Amino acid sequence: MTPIQSVLPAITPVLPEIVLSLGALLLVLYGAWRGERSSEGVNVGALILLIFTFFLVVSQTGQVTTLNGAFIADPFARLMKGLILIGSAATILLSRDYFQRERIDRFEYPILIVLCTIGMMVMASANDLIALYLGLELQSLAAYVIAAFHRDDVKSTEAGLKYFVLGALSSGMLLYGSSLVYGFTGTVSFPGIVTALNGPASFGIVLGIVFVAAGVAFKLAAVPFHMWTPDVYEGSPTPVTAFFGSAPKVAAMAMTVRVFIGAFPDVTAVWQQIIVFVSIASMALGSFAAIGQRNIKRLMAYSSIGNVGYALIGLAAGSEEGIRGVVIYMIIYLAMTLGAFAVLLSLRRKDKMFETIDDLSGLSRTHPWLAFCLAAMMFSLAGIPPLAGFFAKFYVFAAAIKAGLVTLAVVGVVTSVVGAFYYIRLVKVIYFDEAQAPYERIPPGSAIVLGVSSAVVVLFFLVPAPLIAAAGDAAKALF
Template identity: 55%
Template sequence: MTALPDFAPAIPEIVLAVASLALLLVGAFKGDGSTRLVSWLGTAALAVVLVLVWANTGDKALTFGGMFIADRFASFAKCLILIASGITLVISQDYLKLERMDRPEYAVLVLLATLGMLMLVSANDLMSLYLGLELMSLSLYVVAAFRRDAVKSSEAGLKYFVLGALGSGLYLYGASLVYGFTGTTSFTQIATTVGNGPSIGLIAGLVFVMASLAFKVSAVPFHMWTPDVYEGAPTSVTAFFAVAPKIAALCLMVRVLVGPFGPLVDQWQQVVVFISLASMILGSFAAVVQKNIKRLLAYSSIGHVGFALVGLASGTEEGVRGVLAYLAIYLFMNLGTFACVLAMKAGGRMVEDIKDLSGLSRTNPLMALCLAAFMFSMAGVPPLAGFFGKLYVFMAAVHAGLYALSIIGVLASVVAAYYYLRVVKIMYFDEPAEAFDRGQSGVIRFVMAASAVIIAIVIPLALQPMTHAAQAAAATLFLG
């Protein structure tokens, strides 16, 4: 008789899966009137799971035949993902009601996508990785097209689905090559085989796997879906896309490359350097001409992925620490920015053009101040948190001898500062446009203000605890 696996390391995922199914039943029996109830219960479930993840942080544990791993790296990533998903659910409620999309399945899909992300960062096998990847992706395809009566939303969902299927196909082909040349799908055994000497077929498989993961993080040249999906999807969905799945996919990329393929660092490093450079350059220059705030943030997110990959390109523990610290800062910068975008409502309708922010400092000074803080932070202006995120990844690259990558990254950051500061200029120096509607959600105002305080004050004053946690998480991957 086969012994049952140890369920303890996977308790957070199990709780979230049960909560998702229970809320699906609540929504089915109570109908559309239960949307707010399901959303708040979903947020509570994410909070409970966050506590469980925090309590479960400790020594490395393997279960389910070695396919699932719980360690400090996974716990750090899961905390960021759960915070992002919970806040996104909270700030989405008024927007969903305004756009007549307040249906309970929205919250359930967010929870299921989050479950897939948690499984991703704890994957220790190519098969369990694929399971988490598809659970996340299938949920995201649906929420991208959640506004069923809008052509743009349907188009966004279709584009994301078609290109997502391509990404999954690339992953499966790469995984099959890796399996064929190593005889295993286990990360631990792959690392052992790779350490004994790689083959050309194995390296080819790694390239396909990396291409798939680059699609999930929207790194150049696999970024083509990002601007259209960000613009076409409902704004609350775009806020979700910009943070939680991005963090999950980047952490997965770090685990896959540093873990099973760590001995191949000389092979994958040059690929990561290329996609990092390409993402920083395209993200910086393409955003300059954007007039829609969501498309601007789409190219901004591509640029930020490039900056985060600078840390991974170093292939060192310091670099991984930099990536994790960067993602923690990125989380609050983007959630705060999208809280501001969700507050852009004039005449009872949502507006998205950058010119709609004209003179915002005179019509809504608090929102203008918060958005300015986020723009300055994304540009990397000290002493805001965004400066330290870029400092950590660039220093890791310099210490790894990647001087050209660091120099080009700094120059790309200077170019990117132009379009961030242009938003600030429009808010503070242009003549006021139509004033945004008053009476914005108290939750959105709170998230906006709290994120600004975290970016401007809390993180700069609490850098040591944050970097210590990131260091402990990064060290887990290099202990073998």
């Protein structure tokens, strides 16, 4: 056997990440060579790279570990990586027109998205605490930069700084929790931790789990570690806000599921209490705090906090059915978020983007199709049947009830009703308020993203089987 033949089995599971890394390096070289004239080429190159990597991911089969067990490629990782790549590619499509109009169209942006994507993919496939932390930091460092990408804008700079400072704190908590788990188990490997925890959890393990939960809750923007979200969402350039609300949320949820189901399945009673509390707090705050918001990006920030709370209901169940519900929820949430931001990024009069809910007044009279699509996203986020958002909540609520967490499911239903108020208020503004001057024509990138997202949200109930089957296979791989 030649050296290349002996190495191939080890690198094949990591091939998508390797391809993205090499592609990012080539894009950097091309950007440095061509300067600011390279912006369009780098955007197209990054988009092609992400699409090619998506097909690499979906072409993989089976369940394989490599890098001494630190990295796992299984159906769960593949599905979550596919969603991450879709979210990142959609962000690049949404960003082009916006950055050109704002005169901040620089080649570094798509490269940072690619680097962020590599980190998120590692998070989805991490099978030990060190790999998890490396993926998380690679994703976070790129995210801090793109939050402050509009350097001449005070709000964008402030958003990047807040995200960086609070993100560093959360990384420290996650690292401290990981060190406690390592100290009391003697291993950082998830299967090794499972073997070491063959009895009741000690106080040190419980403390470690609490700190790990705090670290991942920050990345999820879950209460009580949500404080950065409204300010960062509002201050970041709108395409960056769309990115933060989509792919990184999927990666953070994949990481959370991987940690608790992969490393601590025998001490579910310990972390289940934490997840139930975080879920209830996130749903309540996301529902009530959004009611008074007039800025659309801040409203979407609180909406994302609430949606994380709903997704965590499935994790709290701690069952295969619960994880299937989480995966279905994240698939549908990705479509709803990208669709909503595709509409928001299309609404511009001359050089002015809209910022408040009132700017949507009478949108149905000037742009009926855009109004219909945005209304569909809002009704879906509210969980109104037969749109996809209803089924997303149905599966996590059903899993919670089956696991005996009836109170949690009831709280979820009540907060859904409260949250429906501000989603439906948006629809009321669109259809019943006085019309304003029409917006400009929708950019091609936004039109593509909006079309695909709307199809998923509106038509999901007609052909739900493929996505539900894929989510079921992903959940089964963890048990």
